Amino acid sequence: MLEIRNLHARIADGREILKGIDLAVAAGEVHAIMGPNGSGKSTLAGVLSGRPGYEVTEGSVTYLGRDLLALGPDERARAGVFLAFQYPVEIPGVNNMYFLRAALNSVRRARGEADLDAGQFLKAVRAKLKLLEIGEDLLQRGVNVGFSGGEKKRNEIFQMAMLEPRLAILDETDSGLDIDALRMVARGINALRGPERSIVMITHYQRLLEHVVPDRVHVLSGGRIVKSGGKELALELELTGYGAYGDAA
Amino acid sequence: MSAFADLEPYVEAFKARPEAAEPAWLARRREGAIRRFSELGWPSRKQEAWRFTDLRPLQRVSFPPAAGACRASAADVSPWRYPAAGHRLVLVDGAFAPELSVIGDLPKGAWLASAAETLRRRPDLLEPALRETDTIGAQPFVALNAALFADGFVLALEPGVALDRTIEIIHLGRAAERSSQLRNLIQLGAGSRATLIETYAGEGAYWTNAVGVVAVGAGAALRHAKVQDEGAAAIHLAHNRVELGRDARYESFVLSLGARLSRHDVHARFDGEGAACGLFGATLLRGEREGTIASVVDHAAPGCVTREYFKTVASDRAHGVFLGTIGVRPQAQRTDANQLSKNLLLGRRAAIDTKPELEILADDVKCSHGATVGDLDDAALFYLESRGIPVVEARRMLIEAFAAEVIERIEDDVELRAHLGRHLARWLAGGAG
Ligand SMILES: Nc1ncnc2c1ncn2[C@@H]1O[C@H](COP(=O)(O)OP(=O)(O)OP(=O)(O)O)[C@@H](O)[C@H]1O
Ligand SMILES: [Mg+2]
Numbered sequence: 001m002l003e004i005r006n007l008h009a010r011i012a013d014g015r016e017i018l019k020g021i022d023l024a025v026a027a028g029e030v031h032a033i034m035g036p037n038g039s040g041k042s043t044l045a046g047v048l049s050g051r052p053g054y055e056v057t058e059g060s061v062t063y064l065g066r067d068l069l070a071l072g073p074d075e076r077a078r079a080g081v082f083l084a085f086q087y088p089v090e091i092p093g094v095n096n097m098y099f100l101r102a103a104l105n106s107v108r109r110a111r112g113e114a115d116l117d118a119g120q121f122l123k124a125v126r127a128k129l130k131l132l133e134i135g136e137d138l139l140q141r142g143v144n145v146g147f148s149g150g151e152k153k154r155n156e157i158f159q160m161a162m163l164e165p166r167l168a169i170l171d172e173t174d175s176g177l178d179i180d181a182l183r184m185v186a187r188g189i190n191a192l193r194g195p196e197r198s199i200v201m202i203t204h205y206q207r208l209l210e211h212v213v214p215d216r217v218h219v220l221s222g223g224r225i226v227k228s229g230g231k232e233l234a235l236e237l238e239l240t241g242y243g244a245y246g247d248a249a
Numbered sequence: 250m251s252a253f254a255d256l257e258p259y260v261e262a263f264k265a266r267p268e269a270a271e272p273a274w275l276a277r278r279r280e281g282a283i284r285r286f287s288e289l290g291w292p293s294r295k296q297e298a299w300r301f302t303d304l305r306p307l308q309r310v311s312f313p314p315a316a317g318a319c320r321a322s323a324a325d326v327s328p329w330r331y332p333a334a335g336h337r338l339v340l341v342d343g344a345f346a347p348e349l350s351v352i353g354d355l356p357k358g359a360w361l362a363s364a365a366e367t368l369r370r371r372p373d374l375l376e377p378a379l380r381e382t383d384t385i386g387a388q389p390f391v392a393l394n395a396a397l398f399a400d401g402f403v404l405a406l407e408p409g410v411a412l413d414r415t416i417e418i419i420h421l422g423r424a425a426e427r428s429s430q431l432r433n434l435i436q437l438g439a440g441s442r443a444t445l446i447e448t449y450a451g452e453g454a455y456w457t458n459a460v461g462v463v464a465v466g467a468g469a470a471l472r473h474a475k476v477q478d479e480g481a482a483a484i485h486l487a488h489n490r491v492e493l494g495r496d497a498r499y500e501s502f503v504l505s506l507g508a509r510l511s512r513h514d515v516h517a518r519f520d521g522e523g524a525a526c527g528l529f530g531a532t533l534l535r536g537e538r539e540g541t542i543a544s545v546v547d548h549a550a551p552g553c554v555t556r557e558y559f560k561t562v563a564s565d566r567a568h569g570v571f572l573g574t575i576g577v578r579p580q581a582q583r584t585d586a587n588q589l590s591k592n593l594l595l596g597r598r599a600a601i602d603t604k605p606e607l608e609i610l611a612d613d614v615k616c617s618h619g620a621t622v623g624d625l626d627d628a629a630l631f632y633l634e635s636r637g638i639p640v641v642e643a644r645r646m647l648i649e650a651f652a653a654e655v656i657e658r659i660e661d662d663v664e665l666r667a668h669l670g671r672h673l674a675r676w677l678a679g680g681a682g
Contacts (some may be wrong), residue, residue: 049635052627060401077637088630093650093657102646103636110637143632159636 001027001198007059009047017043019223028195032209032234033202035220036242039204044085044220045171049083050076063167078110080166084156084173084223091143099143100162107163128161131191132184134157149176157188168192169200183242186211205239257288258311264397272372277565278379282395289389301570301602302541303445307484312456313412314397315342315427321350326419329448335414335663336361341421343401343429358407361416364432372407378434378462391488394460398432404445408438408466422451422483431459437469442664446474449531450507454482461489467521470498474665476672479508488514495521502659502671503530505540506676512541518549525554531652533676534567541570548581553587560655562648564595571603579610587648588618593651595624
């Protein structure tokens with residue numbers, strides 16, 4: 001599904017943040033990426049989703065056999081890549097429903113599916129809202145406008161559930177969630193799991209991994225993956241911290 | 250034809266006007282007005298109010314008044330119709346088109362007719378619209394309009410008359426290298442109420458020069474919307490003068506989408522205590538278009554409220570201008586005024602000039618103003634794109650959201666909001682911002 005080879009990326013001021021990432025995620029797998037603050041996790045998610053502001057200086061990313069880095073962010077999304085933002089953006093004046101419908105129809109067209117009419121769309125929305133226990137009234141507002149931190153995170157997973165991506169990259173979707181919300185978000189993620197889909201979860205906590213059990217766990221530190229293991233690695237990290245992987249830079 | 254400042258064709262057109270059976274007072278005022286126009290000449294860019302406006306498209310060609318040779322059909326009108334309107338007056342090239350107009354039932358004490366008809370049947374009603382032809386500062390276009398106008402519309406409500414259904418005025422420009430000189434009057438007696446929407450559209454290189462004289466009496470309320478979507482080669486100049494009586498309410502929403510060169514001037518004056526004036530507008534410019542909003546609000550009475558919110562979007566090589574002055578006279582204590590100009594500059598070759606100004610001569614006032622010029626929010630754009638929305642559509646959504654914020658200010662009139670929203674969406678569908 002996803003193969004990252006020797007990926008180097010730098011930010012506008014020239015500082016290199018990713019210093020040779022190697023990572024392969026097979027179809028059907030769930031991978032967790034953990035690592036200290038500032039180690040480059042969101043940068044990796046940004047580079048994968050095509051966020052402007054990064055320059056890839058070396059390496060490659062192959063997604064379903066295609067050069068992912070050659071695609072624009074919207075093309076990546078239509079090809080089935082989804083990023084759940086660490087900090088979802090508020091967009092006043094753009095109605096949530098309207099936005100979601102535009103997104104869904106764009107993605108559906110790319111998959112060769114017909115647009116949903118208003119009735120079908122509403123039906124799909126209601127089913128997924130229920131899964132995440134989001135009130136319909138939230139959808140009448142501007143995108144993420146006036147949402148609480150937890151509501152924003154749930155809205156990301158709600159969008160993911162609507163768009164049904166092949167590859168979902170979740171950047172700290174569990175941060176700032178209460179116990180119930182965490183459970184709902186986990187339910188949303190698990191509902192997406194399947195042999196044809198892959199999930200990369202960036203997280204600081206073992207907590208989420210109890211609900212969404214990963215196949216592999218990686219430690220990203222200083223812009224490199226310094227250790228990989230099974231789900232027990234997350235537990236170990238919870239106990240020992242990142243001290244041992246500290247300054248891989 | 251000289252390169253500019255050639256006033257002669259207009260003076261000639263004035264002399265060559267067909268003999269009309271007009272009241273003597275009007276003939277006198279027209280004489281005075283054409284003299285005033287000749288004295289003033291075209292506005293110069295040395296004048297502060299015209300500094301940013303490039304009038305060359307108007308000066309390169311002369312635009313004698315349209316002779317009413319062009320006609321329009323119902324099909325020409327229908328795209329511009331406001332579905333919720335209860336009364337519709339259509340004018341084509343500056344002249345009333347009765348076959349395209351529908352005036353519904355009007356309550357007693359309400360007058361709604363073309364200016365020409367009003368002049369024939371109720372000249373007394375039109376007289377106030379021409380009282381100040383040449384005294385509102387140096388306004389050559391207002392003077393020229395007074396000299397040459399043949400038609401327009403008149404809405405006059407006696408005290409206490411409330412019109413429940415919205416009035417719609419549609420003006421279509423058709424005749425190339427001709428001008429439509431429109432003189433409009435809205436006079437609301439004490440405690441009366443109305444909503445009116447003016448729509449300007451057309452095809453070709455014509456010039457619309459509209460002057461509106463609005464008086465909102467004590468405790469009366471007027472909601473005044475305007476859609477300016479003139480043809481891409483047209484010129485649109487409009488000058489509205491608004492006087493508010495005690496406790497009067499005036500609210501205007503101006504959506505400017507068309508014309509090669511457009512300018513909307515509004516001069517509002519508070520004459521009585523406790524009145525409120527809301528001026529809102531969005532101007533969207535692409536290509537090489539040039540659009541100006543110029544507002545002057547004169548707080549001449551105490552305890553009045555002004556809310557101004559104007560937005561401009563300029564892309565390609567377009568040029569947008571906002572000039573806003575709020576003046577508070579010494580007697581206008583307890584004035585509460587704020588003015589905001591927000592602008593979206595899309596592209597390196599587009600330009601926006603914004604000049605908000607407060608002139609405060611009273612001490613017990615609450616006044617503020619602000620102006621911003623920015624680009625689309627990159628984070629928002631990326632968020633939309635990251636959901637699969639193509640970049641062109643994502644930009645369109647953000648531009649729409651930016652401009653629609655002004656439309657959202659229309660309270661308690663879902664239909665009017667939706668109508669302006671549709672015009673905005675149609676404009677956006679016509680090309681990227
Ligand atoms: N657009 C940017 N401009 C400036 N600095 C940036 C930018 N993006 C990332 N950085 C810097 O790169 C480094 C890595 O940031 P990144 O957000 O990838 O860390 P992270 O691992 O996601 O951290 P956290 O756990 O706190 O979310 C940080 O030092 C950050 O300040
Ligand atoms: Mg991060």
